[in-house]
Amino acid sequence: MRIVLTLFLTHALLFGAIRHFSIHEMDGKEAGNKLFIIGGIHGDEPGGYFAPALVVQHYTIKKGSLLVVPNLNFDSIVQNRRGIYGDMNRKFDHIDQSDPDFELVTHIKSLITDPSVDFIINLHDGRGFYRTTWESAIFNPRAWGQAYIIDQKTIDDVKFGNLDEVTTLMVEALNQSNLAANHHQFDVKNTYTKDKDEQMRMSLTYYAITHLKPALAIETSKNITELDTKVLYQLLSMEALLNHMGIEFERDFELTLEEVDRLLANYGTMNLNNRFSISLSDARNALHFIPMRKEGNVFEFSHPLGTTIDRGSYHQVMIGNIPVAKLYPQYFSLTCNAKTAKIEVDGHVQTVSFGETVHIKNTFNVLKDEAFRVNLIGFVTKDRDSQDGITVQKSDFISRFSIDRSETAFRAEFYDNGDFCGTITVVFE
Numbered sequence: 001m002r003i004v005l006t007l008f009l010t011h012a013l014l015f016g017a018i019r020h021f022s023i024h025e026m027d028g029k030e031a032g033n034k035l036f037i038i039g040g041i042h043g044d045e046p047g048g049y050f051a052p053a054l055v056v057q058h059y060t061i062k063k064g065s066l067l068v069v070p071n072l073n074f075d076s077i078v079q080n081r082r083g084i085y086g087d088m089n090r091k092f093d094h095i096d097q098s099d100p101d102f103e104l105v106t107h108i109k110s111l112i113t114d115p116s117v118d119f120i121i122n123l124h125d126g127r128g129f130y131r132t133t134w135e136s137a138i139f140n141p142r143a144w145g146q147a148y149i150i151d152q153k154t155i156d157d158v159k160f161g162n163l164d165e166v167t168t169l170m171v172e173a174l175n176q177s178n179l180a181a182n183h184h185q186f187d188v189k190n191t192y193t194k195d196k197d198e199q200m201r202m203s204l205t206y207y208a209i210t211h212l213k214p215a216l217a218i219e220t221s222k223n224i225t226e227l228d229t230k231v232l233y234q235l236l237s238m239e240a241l242l243n244h245m246g247i248e249f250e251r252d253f254e255l256t257l258e259e260v261d262r263l264l265a266n267y268g269t270m271n272l273n274n275r276f277s278i279s280l281s282d283a284r285n286a287l288h289f290i291p292m293r294k295e296g297n298v299f300e301f302s303h304p305l306g307t308t309i310d311r312g313s314y315h316q317v318m319i320g321n322i323p324v325a326k327l328y329p330q331y332f333s334l335t336c337n338a339k340t341a342k343i344e345v346d347g348h349v350q351t352v353s354f355g356e357t358v359h360i361k362n363t364f365n366v367l368k369d370e371a372f373r374v375n376l377i378g379f380v381t382k383d384r385d386s387q388d389g390i391t392v393q394k395s396d397f398i399s400r401f402s403i404d405r406s407e408t409a410f411r412a413e414f415y416d417n418g419d420f421c422g423t424i425t426v427v428f429e
């Protein structure tokens with residue numbers, strides 16, 4: 001499995017978006033064509049950002065390259081809104097320097113026009129189901145869902161510039177695949193942007209093609225409510241294009257609805273200030289007295305869509321638009337420089353770094369160390385300042401103090417002179 005750690009600092013810029021997108025470069029051993037995958041330009045279209053998040057985590061490129069930005073409009077993703085600073089996909093012909101999206105749009109434009117990029121896809125969930133003739137308010141030519149959107153048929157004399165042929169191949173591949181319902185069939189929608197669509201002239205794909213970069217939008221339908229289904233279609237579409245471009249890849253899962261569903265439920269891990277880690281998939285909704293700084297905390301996530309929202313009294317941990325856990329802080333200066341502690345795990349002494357997790361079969365014992373005061377959260381002892389030198393088993397903990405809903409993971413916290421040094425998470429198997 002491929003895990004890319006991405007760092008997010010949560011200090012707000014004066015006039016800009018708070019969160020910058022992450023960039024993931026995935027190069028094969030053998031040189032070849034390069035596809036640029038852009039997700040999350042619209043924050044309320046989760047199919048468009050969870051699909052590239054799975055690409056980053058679970059694909060390996062053998063030949064050719066991918067450049068992946070899964071979370072272009074990250075501030076809007078965490079709010080589950082189309083665009084909290086306005087529609088970002090209408091800012092590519094002109095954007096004021098005072099626009100909060102200015103830095104993001106300028107940066108993504110420079111990546112789009114990079115000479116190494118051969119093709120760009122922009123991922124969306126669109127309204128309704130696109131049909132060439134009017135069938136109903138949901139199935140009609142004005143809908144966007146289940147379609148590959150091109151601005152014109154071809155870009156002459158450019159490799160992969162035959163956008164109509166490329167998308168026709170993608171339609172054939174998708175409609176021959178195992179669609180969850182017959183009405184989920186795909187089609188090509190040409191907006192004839194140059195002559196007919198003033199709005200689309202401000203879009204990302206039109207910016208790309210006017211800079212002679214082949215580009216299209218993949219739109220799954222907002223009317224499909226199951227996230228796994230939309231993500232499956234996004235991945236199938238992307239793979240059809242990879243095959244056409246001769247980009248060779250492997251993935252560590254089978255491309256079925258069940259497998260996509262399983263992977264989407266995995267939120268990965270979060271590390272706080274290098275002193276405390278937590279597995280997020282099974283985390284409790286609210287975690288109290290989490291030691292951290294008042295400001296300048298560093299949250300690191302294994303999931304590309306992981307971030308936090310500062311709500312004042314707590315930090316809301318998010319995976320994309322999904323609220324995962326609330327961290328209620330207890331403030332410390334965090335000047336303690338100690339990095340490790342010794343723990344006897346099932347009879348074997350180990351040196352464990354703060355922020356690490358140890359797995360316990362039966363018992364553990366934090367060895368006595370004058371440097372620390374030890375607090376095992378949820379383990380009650382009387383008349384003791386430090387809970388070290390005690391052999392502890394799972395039944396010694398009050399289960400509601402676990403950090404996970406399965407009630408197997410507990411915190412061993414280490415303090416020095418009233419300052420917090422770090423947490424070792426103990427998980428009973």
Ligand SMILES: [Zn+2]
Nearest residue numbers: 042045124125
């Ligand atoms: Zn969209």
